[in-house]
Amino acid sequence: MWEQLVTVLTNMLKLYQALLTISKQKHEILVAAKAQELEAITKQEELLIIQIGKLETNREQVLQEILTANKITDENINVSRLAECTDEVMGKRIKDLWQEFDKVTVELVRLNELNTRLIEQALSYINYNVNLLTQASTGPTYAAKGQQPQNATNRAVFDQKI
Numbered sequence: 001m002w003e004q005l006v007t008v009l010t011n012m013l014k015l016y017q018a019l020l021t022i023s024k025q026k027h028e029i030l031v032a033a034k035a036q037e038l039e040a041i042t043k044q045e046e047l048l049i050i051q052i053g054k055l056e057t058n059r060e061q062v063l064q065e066i067l068t069a070n071k072i073t074d075e076n077i078n079v080s081r082l083a084e085c086t087d088e089v090m091g092k093r094i095k096d097l098w099q100e101f102d103k104v105t106v107e108l109v110r111l112n113e114l115n116t117r118l119i120e121q122a123l124s125y126i127n128y129n130v131n132l133l134t135q136a137s138t139g140p141t142y143a144a145k146g147q148q149p150q151n152a153t154n155r156a157v158f159d160q161k162i
Contacts, residue, residue, distance in 0.1 A: 009097045022110040030118040
């Protein structure tokens, strides 16, 4: 069981490291404003997230088996406590893997926050340009029945009539 846990954790760590690499590439793409490349890398990111989700389910199952076999009822068990339930070598492997997870996830969180800010800035810029192109102005909202308000312009770039 312990070997299974280490195997699952190792595979998950590899996927998280790949996700970190993709997040770094995504950051470069966002800075360079390459929309087509952003779409492609987002698809890669989605595939990795799906794989991570499957491994997470597997990890939970293996962990539950270990907890049951060791008669541990604490649902909020931490890695140090878990490592104490096995031999010293296996415990060290689990702790080392967890430390690597911690490093990768901290960097992922930082990059994701930065990428989110870049995306929000890009959307703000796009909305600003759309408003300029459509010359959207605010005017009265209501008018007499069947009439359009004075100074009202529709914010439409395309003719919607068929």
